[in-house]
Amino acid sequence: MRQNRMAHARRKFDEALKALPKESRKNKMGLAQTALRKFARLYALEKQIKDLTIEQRYLQRQEKSKPLLEELKQWCDNNLTKTAKDSAIGKAIRYTITRCSSF
Secondary structure (H helix, E strand, O other): OOHHHHHHHHHHHHHHHHHOOHHHHOOOOOHHHHHHHHHHHHHHHHHHHOOOOHHHHHHHHHHHHHHHHHHHHHHHHHHHHHOOOOOHHHHHHHHHHHHHOOO
């Protein structure tokens, strides 16, 4: 996933979390919270590999990031029908799915 696209997709979930009532934000297992944890894993990996060569980063991304991205896409696919199309979380999931092919 390209960094800027990943940041845009992550931001959509952050906006979805902020759109929730304050009490709902505390639910650690909510959809927005779960997605943000998945993005955090990707960001942590990027932080770990930032000092590697371009080739080494590529190999690490293929080995470690790609499965995390595939997991994120599958999670989005699984939750697509559980969300209202016009809800903030629904928009975040749809945004991510439509851009997954270019990540």
